[in-house]
Amino acid sequence: MNIRSQVSMVFHLDKCIGCHTCSVACKNVWTDRKGADYMWWNNVETKPGTGYPTKWEDQEQYHGGWEKKGDQPINIKSTGKARVIPNIFHNPYMPSMDDYYEPWTYDYQNLFNAKEGADQPIAKPISMVTGKDIDIQAGPNWDDDLGGSQIYAANDPNLEGLTDQQRQQLNSVERLVLFYLPRICNHCLNPCCVASCPSGALYKRGEDGIVLIDQKKCRAWRSCVSACPYKKTYFNWFTGKSEKCILCFPRLEVGEAPACFHSCVGRIRYLGVLLYDADRLEEVANLPDDELVEGQRSLILNPHDPEIIRKAQSAGIPDGVIESAQRSPVYKFVMDWKIALPPHIEYRTLPMLFYVPPMSPVIANFEDGLASHKMQNLFHGIDESRVPMQYFANLFGGGKEGVVRHAMGKQLAVRWHRRAETVGDVDRATADRFLREAELTVEEAEAIYKLTSLCTFEDRFVIPPMYREQAIEMIEEPGVHKAETGFGFVGGQQRGA
Amino acid sequence: MSQHFLDQFLFVALPYVCLFTFFLMTIYRYRAQSFSYSSLSSQFLENKHHFWAVVPFHYGILIVTAGHFVAFLIPRSLLAWNSVPWRLYVLEISALAFGILTIIGLVGVIVRRFSSSKVRVVTTPTDWLLFAMLLVQTVSGVSIALFYPWGSSWFATNMAPYLWSIMKLAPDVTFVSAMPWLVKLHVVLAFLTIGFFPFTRLVHVLVIPNPYLWRKPQVVRWYSREGKSR
Numbered sequence: 164m165n166i167r168s169q170v171s172m173v174f175h176l177d178k179c180i181g182c183h184t185c186s187v188a189c190k191n192v193w194t195d196r197k198g199a200d201y202m203w204w205n206n207v208e209t210k211p212g213t214g215y216p217t218k219w220e221d222q223e224q225y226h227g228g229w230e231k232k233g234d235q236p237i238n239i240k241s242t243g244k245a246r247v248i249p250n251i252f253h254n255p256y257m258p259s260m261d262d263y264y265e266p267w268t269y270d271y272q273n274l275f276n277a278k279e280g281a282d283q284p285i286a287k288p289i290s291m292v293t294g295k296d297i298d299i300q301a302g303p304n305w306d307d308d309l310g311g312s313q314i315y316a317a318n319d320p321n322l323e324g325l326t327d328q329q330r331q332q333l334n335s336v337e338r339l340v341l342f343y344l345p346r347i348c349n350h351c352l353n354p355c356c357v358a359s360c361p362s363g364a365l366y367k368r369g370e371d372g373i374v375l376i377d378q379k380k381c382r383a384w385r386s387c388v389s390a391c392p393y394k395k396t397y398f399n400w401f402t403g404k405s406e407k408c409i410l411c412f413p414r415l416e417v418g419e420a421p422a423c424f425h426s427c428v429g430r431i432r433y434l435g436v437l438l439y440d441a442d443r444l445e446e447v448a449n450l451p452d453d454e455l456v457e458g459q460r461s462l463i464l465n466p467h468d469p470e471i472i473r474k475a476q477s478a479g480i481p482d483g484v485i486e487s488a489q490r491s492p493v494y495k496f497v498m499d500w501k502i503a504l505p506p507h508i509e510y511r512t513l514p515m516l517f518y519v520p521p522m523s524p525v526i527a528n529f530e531d532g533l534a535s536h537k538m539q540n541l542f543h544g545i546d547e548s549r550v551p552m553q554y555f556a557n558l559f560g561g562g563k564e565g566v567v568r569h570a571m572g573k574q575l576a577v578r579w580h581r582r583a584e585t586v587g588d589v590d591r592a593t594a595d596r597f598l599r600e601a602e603l604t605v606e607e608a609e610a611i612y613k614l615t616s617l618c619t620f621e622d623r624f625v626i627p628p629m630y631r632e633q634a635i636e637m638i639e640e641p642g643v644h645k646a647e648t649g650f651g652f653v654g655g656q657q658r659g660a
Numbered sequence: 661m662s663q664h665f666l667d668q669f670l671f672v673a674l675p676y677v678c679l680f681t682f683f684l685m686t687i688y689r690y691r692a693q694s695f696s697y698s699s700l701s702s703q704f705l706e707n708k709h710h711f712w713a714v715v716p717f718h719y720g721i722l723i724v725t726a727g728h729f730v731a732f733l734i735p736r737s738l739l740a741w742n743s744v745p746w747r748l749y750v751l752e753i754s755a756l757a758f759g760i761l762t763i764i765g766l767v768g769v770i771v772r773r774f775s776s777s778k779v780r781v782v783t784t785p786t787d788w789l790l791f792a793m794l795l796v797q798t799v800s801g802v803s804i805a806l807f808y809p810w811g812s813s814w815f816a817t818n819m820a821p822y823l824w825s826i827m828k829l830a831p832d833v834t835f836v837s838a839m840p841w842l843v844k845l846h847v848v849l850a851f852l853t854i855g856f857f858p859f860t861r862l863v864h865v866l867v868i869p870n871p872y873l874w875r876k877p878q879v880v881r882w883y884s885r886e887g888k889s890r
Contacts, residue, residue, distance in 0.1 A: 244872065244873055247869070247872060247873070251868075251869075252714050252715050252718040252719075253703065253710055253711045253714055253715050254703060257703055257704065257707065258704075259703070259704055259705070259706070259707035260704055260705055260778070261707075265778075292705070292778050292781055293777045293778060293780075293781055294781075295777065353878070354878070357877075357878055357879050358877035358878055360872075360879075361869030361872040362867070362869045362872070363869075363871060363872065363875060363879050365879065366879040366880060366881045367878065367879065367880045367881070368880075368881060368882075368883070369880045369881060369882035369883070370882065370883060378695055379694040379695050379697075380694075381698065382697060382698050382699055382864060382867050382869070383698045383699045383700060383701045383864075384699065384701075384869065385701055385703060385704070388704075398701075398704045400702070400704050400705050400778075400782065401782065402695075402698070403698035403699065403700035403701060403782075404695075404698060631883075657693060657695060657696055658696065658700075659693075659695075659696030659697060659698050659700055659861060659863070
């Protein structure tokens, strides 16, 4: 057993209101630079929808992630070792700016400087790449809130395998259904971007599992962009270096939550440490599709188990990190309650960002043109969910409905339980029946309710001590980094000639 | 007399200045500005014509350059190979083919960079100068192959000794000063390109990723433990 710690995340989609505050916080802190202007390390997508870059989930087009063929060990689907040399001049599956969007701003000065004329002056859109006028064709949230859903949402790769009836379910109320999917780098356990980098510029930090790109070693071979199935490594078109979400490690190292977590209005984001067994990664990444969700769970170790604690200590994991893992909200969601699920586990990168699937309730139905509210409809059954289970299964269950159904059932039971407790218009026996069916105790239901609804900063973000001061002292004089910029080198990022 | 000084300048002084600049500046740049070592790919900005320009250019120029190195390093073996006519023809024709491929690719690269407004934004004056130098160099190279045949043989007998005399710090311009002006141009431009090399995007040639083929797929960096990886 080779125990390692991983800073992991849960996004509670039932609470996401799609306000994009996370995206803006991240943009302002990290990607408000030339060449990074089109990047959204954090973005929020409307689902069903095609997302950013357009149809990123369609691996027939993008060839992202790992590929399992029969009994053979997994391979990088885009450019593995054998193909790295022939593909180095031209990456065959590289998305281009057209797949994302051409970034633009507006010529606001024209509002002040325009010559006097018959018409009001306007702020014309200007390309941030060429500086010329631009005819805007797409944006990072072009299909936000189902804008043009018949064109965009219809292309969602997750709709594959849905029956006609299930598709109708999506459109039953006002012909619309949507939920939000905020996305950042998943800081995977088996990251395809790292494995694909010919220069070895990408790496996972041993202590906390954060995946980073060494800006000095990146040579713009672009393999990571093709390899990441979530399209969360981005090519900086100006500096000629790839960049990605760094999980705000400079903030984590001083005990603060990443900017997107910190600013989240709906408080949907949770962060905490998970301990896992790195020796079994290869075995789990090679499991059949329908065993992957459970397989990934089997990697995660119980931080309360005295045997695990002893082994973690002997593996050099500090007591502070182990203690942090014991309080981790992520462990509760993923392991104790099993209501948070990995996105597209079938890509086999073993993502460490988990999602609590949203409930999409129907409170009122239309009858004879009037919205009617009936008691038995207060909390509908899971199968009446406006988003079909099969859709969630494609997104969060590796195609398997069972794990999604389990997660949904528990959330439903918690709702019945709390309704019985606080409003009292449903009887206790019904609530208890739902709890029993969802395999929940009253205590667990209360804990889920508390961590979902009444969570403070301290509950949501259990940030492990990172002991960076010790780490730096071990490798060099602390004074060495004095007066350096945040990127760790004095000269700043100067583009090559 | 002036011819002598010109030869001394072009084929002795200039090569040493260029070679010195090359070694000094590539090392300095790698140490001081390693961030700037990048292929600066523009595939992201323009992906439709990228393949048809970049791929022929790279295969062409790499093979042609490698051919020059072989002739420089093992001239005797090359002469032995060329001693049989059909082997000489095969070598010359393939060298010419790759030279023409380079020109086609290079013209494609230049046209693409010029015609795509996005790619033009990331093309610097240095790039344009470099493209001009490479274009003259490849065109002169192919012209030499056409007008002064069996270059692979006379390179081995005449140019290799000259280049070796430069390397051995005992420069001897006898062979090169008797060459036609086209060949002289090619030689001078070659040294100029070497001297210009560290100031251009060409440095990405020096950081081709070889350890990838042997390393383990996942890379883990520990700050608190020495040299532990997956």
